[in-house]
Amino acid sequence: MILSCSLFVFLTLLFFILTFRKSDLQRHLPPGPRRPPFIGNLHQIGELPYLSLQELSSHHGPLMFLKLGFFPTLVVSSAEIAKEIFKNHDMAFSGRPKLYAANRLGYNGSAMTFTLYGDYWKEIKKIVMLELLSVKRVQSFQAVWFEEVQVLFHSIALFCGSPVNLSHLKLSLTSNIVCRIAFGKRYCSNCVVWTH
Structure with missing residues (x-):
């Protein structure tokens, strides 16, 4: 009995510590709603996600940080901020996550869909646009x-x-x-x- 009570108290304390502590990284993130461990903000996304996100952004601003399960997500709900991100900070947001499946299926990430943004990607894009997606080829x-x-x-x-x-x-x-x-x-x- 004492062991189970001790375990319950320990797990409750662990839950509250994980819920309310803020790391140095979290202090530099955009505002967002509180997120319990493991599920993050999934419980706040309803059947119509765009309405849920609109309601959350009305409370937390046009740039909002959510955690959908284990996946950190940046939600941008303003055209001005989206333009700023894609025009002035595009290099910071143009990367792709390194996935095991992408490495196995895409020749160690060298396929166009899986490769990281850089000179190699630009060269592959040029070849694809000239050889596969040109107007003449598509019309053929x-x-x-x-x-x-x-x-x-x-x-x-x-x-x-x-x-x-x-x-x-x-x-x-x-x-x-x-x-x-x-x-x-x-x-x-x-x-x-x-x-x-």
């Missing part, structure tokens, strides 16, 4: 888009008079276009998507 795939949209309309016509799941058809359309451009094959040959 216009026939593929046209054929896949025709397949989509044909699939919708097959369900004439019955409900159609447009979300699945849209996903199928996108997957087929990307796979035909990248691999020369369709993602799914039978693109009729049932609604159940």
